[in-house]
Amino acid sequence: MQSSMQNISPIKQRILQFVANLGISKREFYSLTGISRGTLESKTGITEDTLTKLFTTYPNLSPIWIFTGKGEKFQSQQDEIPTYFAPEQNIEDKLLCIIAKKDSEIRELAEEVGKLKQEILQLKNSI
CATH class of the missing domain: 1.20.5 (Single alpha-helices involved in coiled-coils or other helix-helix interfaces)
Structure with a gap:
């Protein structure tokens, strides 16, 4: 499984890590967010639509962490994007x-x- 993780983008890897930390299945995650099933496991890039669905469902998830892997996974209330x-x-x-x-x-x-x-x-x- 480690080698398959290396074939997808670091952004997708961090999203999958976030899903694992949530303690829910990928299927449940896809259902909650409206992201197409299998999107995170594919070797293709990640779309703006996928990111929009992710941050709409989880507004306190830090875009900086998702994009760079730096900082905290969750934003403070002051940094939160308005919903x-x-x-x-x-x-x-x-x-x-x-x-x-x-x-x-x-x-x-x-x-x-x-x-x-x-x-x-x-x-x-x-x-």
Whole structure:
């Protein structure tokens, strides 16, 4: 079995390791994620769709660990990718959604900074 593991990508190997650590069968994993059966054992590359299904099902799984094998398997709450998008959205739509939300937060913070600067000026002038 070790030689068959060497024939698949390191990313797939880490996903299979994650599945083994979950204590569920590959069949159950495929069912839970909607990933096609046998995908992780094939010698072909891994698709964006497969990764999207993986991270949608397990949002606290660390992409850095999956892609590089470095760091922790699970993200901290602060690093967690938001799950306010629909599972059927592709990765580009999800990223655009995240960017739009961050842009909105930046605008709100910029307005607050502007108000605080005005308040500081008023306080300085009243001294």
